[in-house]
Amino acid sequence: MEKSRSGRLGYPVVPMSQGPTVYLETFGCQMNELDSELVRGQLRSLGYRFVADPARADVVLYNTCSVREQAENKAYSRLGLIGMRKKAGEHVILGVLGCMAERDGADMLRRFPQVDLLCGPGELDRLPALLDNVRRTEGASREERIALAGNKSRRSATLAAAEDQLELLDLSRAFDPAAPGADHRSAYVRITRGCNKFCTYCVVPNTRGAEVHRPPDSIVDECKRLVDAGVVEITLLGQTVNHYRYTHGKAVGVEGVELPQVGPGLSAFRSPIPAGERVTTFAELLRRIHDEVPALRRLRFVTSYPRDFGDDILDVMAASPRICRYIHAPAQSGSDRILKLMNRGYTRGEYLEFIARVTEKLPDCTIAGDIIVGFPTETEADFEETVSLVRAVPFKNNFIFKYSPRPGTTAITRFEDDVPTDVKKLRNNILLDVQSEVSARVHASWVGKTVEVLVESSEDDSEAADADTQTSESKTDASLGAGEHGATRATIALPQFGAQNQPRRSTASGVASGRAPHARCVGRTQGDLIVAIDVTGTPDWAMTLKPGSLISVEIRGSAPLLLRGRPVKTAAAAF
Numbered sequence: 001m002e003k004s005r006s007g008r009l010g011y012p013v014v015p016m017s018q019g020p021t022v023y024l025e026t027f028g029c030q031m032n033e034l035d036s037e038l039v040r041g042q043l044r045s046l047g048y049r050f051v052a053d054p055a056r057a058d059v060v061l062y063n064t065c066s067v068r069e070q071a072e073n074k075a076y077s078r079l080g081l082i083g084m085r086k087k088a089g090e091h092v093i094l095g096v097l098g099c100m101a102e103r104d105g106a107d108m109l110r111r112f113p114q115v116d117l118l119c120g121p122g123e124l125d126r127l128p129a130l131l132d133n134v135r136r137t138e139g140a141s142r143e144e145r146i147a148l149a150g151n152k153s154r155r156s157a158t159l160a161a162a163e164d165q166l167e168l169l170d171l172s173r174a175f176d177p178a179a180p181g182a183d184h185r186s187a188y189v190r191i192t193r194g195c196n197k198f199c200t201y202c203v204v205p206n207t208r209g210a211e212v213h214r215p216p217d218s219i220v221d222e223c224k225r226l227v228d229a230g231v232v233e234i235t236l237l238g239q240t241v242n243h244y245r246y247t248h249g250k251a252v253g254v255e256g257v258e259l260p261q262v263g264p265g266l267s268a269f270r271s272p273i274p275a276g277e278r279v280t281t282f283a284e285l286l287r288r289i290h291d292e293v294p295a296l297r298r299l300r301f302v303t304s305y306p307r308d309f310g311d312d313i314l315d316v317m318a319a320s321p322r323i324c325r326y327i328h329a330p331a332q333s334g335s336d337r338i339l340k341l342m343n344r345g346y347t348r349g350e351y352l353e354f355i356a357r358v359t360e361k362l363p364d365c366t367i368a369g370d371i372i373v374g375f376p377t378e379t380e381a382d383f384e385e386t387v388s389l390v391r392a393v394p395f396k397n398n399f400i401f402k403y404s405p406r407p408g409t410t411a412i413t414r415f416e417d418d419v420p421t422d423v424k425k426l427r428n429n430i431l432l433d434v435q436s437e438v439s440a441r442v443h444a445s446w447v448g449k450t451v452e453v454l455v456e457s458s459e460d461d462s463e464a465a466d467a468d469t470q471t472s473e474s475k476t477d478a479s480l481g482a483g484e485h486g487a488t489r490a491t492i493a494l495p496q497f498g499a500q501n502q503p504r505r506s507t508a509s510g511v512a513s514g515r516a517p518h519a520r521c522v523g524r525t526q527g528d529l530i531v532a533i534d535v536t537g538t539p540d541w542a543m544t545l546k547p548g549s550l551i552s553v554e555i556r557g558s559a560p561l562l563l564r565g566r567p568v569k570t571a572a573a574a575f
């Protein structure tokens, strides 16, 4: 192989024309999506070329998630398929990234000998070196094939952040046109890594390590660069974003550059900032991004922890029109007894008090949540408490999951999984029906209003079912898909409006075809409500409603998980 030279992060660069092809598939949450985006940028800059088909790849990478059993099973079946290719004599490098690699460690190499390398979420900066080792040396040693941080990432507050290459990875990032959301010009920006909450059902604190907060200047700079590259919507990511807190002067590198630092204990959120300390809170960070990046059209954040979400954050949201009125705050259960077993650190009453503050200060704010049914020992009475909580809160949607014990969690060792599967299923279905009623009410309350919509999909040329049919499909999506740290936002297929008799104007890319139109545009409101935009009879809609456009839409109808509307005249779009 050609002698390697050194790349941006000190790793060997492969000549672009000869660079190996890579297939990268991501499972799980937004945090994983962002990690994959960073991996793509890092490997691309070293000459690797990405392909959409694993059969054409020299290197296959799976960025895995341990939070849900379903995502894990999918990853295992992918490993099996690559194993068959390798048995048949194909030469392909197989790497497992993310939480499954971190949790299973070297045991995974024993169980799946087809796996060539493991890289945990805290060590992604070392991936190029691991790949290089495997590529250069057929029989790379076990150590050369594994980069896992494990509990060593739970370092003290004096975190040696100067050596934190992960921060470099975030900083070196460019807008990735292949990233999820890129087509409608949305991007994620990480503000914290890891988690200190130790909910008993969750493996994240062990796989992603201690909560580490990025310096605010780095975050603001990254937002500016993304907006300069054309991004219109940024979502700040953290396992518990409202616990972001950066104490200035505590972690400083060469030439006074601020470095990532381990998050403070819970007492920091319950007492005033000590005299003489300069702290950037989450509220302050939001205000800074809103004010210092005026070209950013939308700023949102996930996931919020229902505890320690102060009025200061709500006040900044209320005063900042480009911060989205949307809060995803998983309740997980409505029963105090179960919340305690989950180690969530708040009561049902405290959750409801938080929601009351949100709706009082931000009446137009939408709320989403997550619920786990069938947690160990959950009784009918506990479940009824959850049902009544879901009825009491104006959730636009709730991601409802049946509990399954996850390896590496406290719950799997401490509690017996004693709620029978059919009871879990029944509770799941009951709650989905209740949530569907609540969602229908929330969506109906928007009818007659005019809202700003960010167009996500716009096309007029594919098979599509009726919008109402899509609504029921989305209910299934929601029950399986997104969640606190489990997966991405719920998706909805493009709906179709009855426009068959209208002459077709043009496609989303502006190419006229002369066939009957199937005009379909879908976007989201600031509050993350999905809007199907009826463009029937709207001239030149495809030119104006491109993905990434912000338009005003008058809401004329609703379904449990969908709004329907018509574009209205604006300065930008004269319909």
Ligand code: SF4
Binding pocket: 195, 196, 197, 198, 199, 202, 203, 204, 205, 239, 240, 305, 484, 485
């Ligand atoms: S569920 Fe969320 S808050 Fe709880 S431990 Fe997991 S990542 Fe942290």
